[in-house]
Amino acid sequence: MHDVRPGLPVGLTTRALTPADAHAVFETIAAQELHDLGAVEIEEADIVGDWQRPSFCVEEQTVGVFDGDQMVGYAEYAAPDRGDAAVRPEHRGRGIGTWLAQAMQDLARTHGATVVGMPVPEGSPGDRLLTALGYQVRWTSWILKLPVGASIAERPLPAGYAVRASDPAEYAEVHTVVEDAFLEWSERDRESYADFAATTVLRPGFVPWQLRVVTDPGGAVVAVAVVSVYAEAADAPEAYISRLATRRDERGRGLAQALMVDTFAVARDHGAVLCGLSTDSRTGALGLYEKVGMQVTSTWVNRAISLTSP
Known part of the structure; x- marks a missing residue:
């Protein structure tokens, strides 16, 4: 069931996700990574594996934003303090990322968390958005490759x-x-x-x-x-x-x-x-x-x- 939520552009709807949405989430994250990093660092199996953990309930710990049938953004909360979110690059600048950041906080708060964070490429649009929303750096991580x-x-x-x-x-x-x-x-x-x-x-x-x-x-x-x-x-x-x-x-x-x-x-x-x-x-x-x-x-x-x- 799709809901219309305040704070999102007219025409966009939201709903909790199900395991069947793993491919759409993969496509959303992959589009964001390709735009921001020039390469896709995720595989659909990563999402499926993460979502099939017994401690994780997809329907209770995720939300998707849709333009018609297309997913344009998503957020999730995974205990104890980890979240993730992504917005398709062509839909940036519409307030979707800000809405998802708040939705991720609400999901975390509902599950008893006192803090929630997520990794973002340094200097990326996501990094700049979270900085503007008051998120602080906890640690830095690096992806390394062998030539x-x-x-x-x-x-x-x-x-x-x-x-x-x-x-x-x-x-x-x-x-x-x-x-x-x-x-x-x-x-x-x-x-x-x-x-x-x-x-x-x-x-x-x-x-x-x-x-x-x-x-x-x-x-x-x-x-x-x-x-x-x-x-x-x-x-x-x-x-x-x-x-x-x-x-x-x-x-x-x-x-x-x-x-x-x-x-x-x-x-x-x-x-x-x-x-x-x-x-x-x-x-x-x-x-x-x-x-x-x-x-x-x-x-x-x-x-x-x-x-x-x-």
């Missing part, structure tokens, strides 16, 4: 260690390694295994080789890389490491570097041309990735606003 044809220098693993695709029987152990590492710097509750699985091993298109691990001499998982191959750009399919983690007591031994070498090599064997990953200022890892030859291709800021009673 076409370049390789990360190999680093031998310690004796008895091995790198390979993870066995499904290890997926819960993989989740523990990832969460333990990410929670060292991320201020949030522990992600459930079900939510983790929804965006990794149950993500559309996942195949077992895309979850790489390093094991110690006893067979325990001590480092993890989750990679996806983005084939939307047929001329340059990209392998993107969405999660890279090493157990705290195993750091400083070159495990992450060895894992990256393996992951990107296997991804190239499966058709990837570009290789990328992202990191942010909370991790302190930017210099490490640059040291192995990766180059920053875009910079993003996570802007957030405190929520008070409307």
